[in-house]
Amino acid sequence: MADPAMLLLLAVAGLALCAALLWLRRRPAGPEGARGRVCVAVLGDLGRSPRMQYHALALARRGHGVTLLGFLSTKPHSDILCNEKIHIVSISELKVLQVGPKIFQYITKVIAQAIQLFYTMLKIDRPSYILLQNPPGLPSIAVTWMVCLVRRSKLIIDWHNYGYSIMSLIHGKSHPIVQIAEWYEKLFGRLSDYNFCVTNAMKEDLQMNCNIKTDSIRPVVEKSAFTELDIGNGNVTQVKERPALLISSTSWTEDEDFSILLKALEDYEEYVSDGIKLPSLVCVITGKGPLKKHYNRLIDKMHFKHIQICTPWLEAEDYPVLLGSADLGVCLHKSSSGLDLPMKVVDMFGCCLPVCAVHFQCLHELVKHDENGLIFRDSNELAEQLKMLLLEFPTAESKLYMFRRNLRASKQLRWDESWEQTVLPVFRNN
Structure with missing residues (x-):
């Protein structure tokens, strides 16, 4: 147990420090460059x-x-x-x-x-x-x-x-x-x-x-400071029989559960194997963080025929190029407070990239369900959304392309x- 006299001394010292700092604060600033x-x-x-x-x-x-x-x-x-x-x-x-x-x-x-x-x-x-x-x-x-x-x-x-x-x-x-x-x-x-x-x-x-x-x-x-790139999907959507490019970015922390995406990709693989006409997928998950090794081990154990997953780190200049080339963004950020918004979705929208995002309290301030993207709550919902969005890929009649048109028409304010x-x-x- 701490000595009461010592605690009192520390308290007095703390108050004295605060008083000195407040006095310094009130001094006139004077001229300075x-x-x-x-x-x-x-x-x-x-x-x-x-x-x-x-x-x-x-x-x-x-x-x-x-x-x-x-x-x-x-x-x-x-x-x-x-x-x-x-x-x-x-x-x-x-x-x-x-x-x-x-x-x-x-x-x-x-x-x-x-x-x-x-x-x-x-x-x-x-x-x-x-x-x-x-x-x-x-x-x-x-x-x-x-x-x-x-x-x-x-x-x-x-x-x-x-x-x-x-x-x-x-x-x-x-x-x-x-x-x-x-x-x-x-x-x-x-x-x-x-x-x-x-x-x-x-x-x-x-x-x-x-x-x-x-x-x-x-x-x-x-x-976002990003804008849609000329090399993006305005030209690429008409290329038939190509894989769809999914992009997600993360800090690999506890507020993003990537097992949801991995399970949805397993379900998507089953849809394709069962004969549903869906494109192959290239899934790029970019970022650094403490849980990256954990999820890489899980990815290494998965054996897909129609899906490829890679987890690179991209320099700042390369990331918007990847977003501008992608077909669909996926966001697993689930706010710990329910009060912040994922910057990754902001950047995706800046590139006119539609998004599937996991639900949390104030996400509606950014993602408008069925207008500029879709909101899901679990891996089953995400798998169904991937199937629905990519069913007519890469034609301009697909819902995915409709979301992109809505983002282009929204005339978002830039940063x-x-x-x-x-x-x-x-x-x-x-």
Whole structure:
């Protein structure tokens, strides 16, 4: 049991630190050349954070100096690397110490990450704003808030999801570490100056359950920077007796159950073997992540005559080319909070690629069932949808082609147009 006097001392020290930081915050900013500079920060892999890369590019194109901070495990887009206004600052991806109980290992990693992030953010040119991706929010939200107090910057959180809801997939909702993470995320989340979020449903949740002021939240609905390619299906659909190309992308994490797709493909193989006139399939699942080896082992045990499956990693420049060449997208993302939307579907729609997507709470904000794609709940439904969509493939009379026509006719706002309407005013007016 901890000494009460020691706990009191720590509490007093913590209050003193907070008071000092608040005093620093209230000091006049004074003249400096960094006004307008933005730090776009991710406590994750920059190359696999497309939305934050889009933010950085949009800011740079409108004259802001940008510091893009995060892990460099995967190469960012070439437009990021070539832009003179974007300065990339790499932080190290720390591994968990393999010593002692797991809770000790986790706490040690969080403390080490906090120290590294705090030091790095104090070293960079002073930003007027820090735009932080959440999740992961532990320890990045608290650290960034403290840096903003010291450097008199404004904190903007871009809420992609809740970190505690992702943790609950592994540990369960009642696990103490999940409950602590939820308390932490809601406490520090409401200390931000402004907030972006990916859906209207998340905006409502941030208001109701996190007590974040309504006027500080702006839904920045996912829009793709991709467009339909000339090499896409406008020409290829008329080529007869060719395989259909299915594409899915993933981070190979617990919120995407790829056994649903594998079981649906087994059923599809049976349909073809039973004489139903369906095309052969090439199924490409692209991405990196912790469960990739597990699913590759399952795929290796499957023996198909009419289906080929491959699981490559594609560079950022190659991925839209693959989407533009595909016939159908499949999304297995099942939001841990039910409040975020899969960027993979946004990019598929940007390329006018119809989608079959697994159902969750606010998916209807993006996928309109039987209009631009189909929503399924299990492998049986997905198998039936694949059969129905590909029955008249590749003719223009197929339902698959109808979905593509609907996507072309929808005249979706692109990322840059949407960003200028919803995000730019925050940086221009404050």
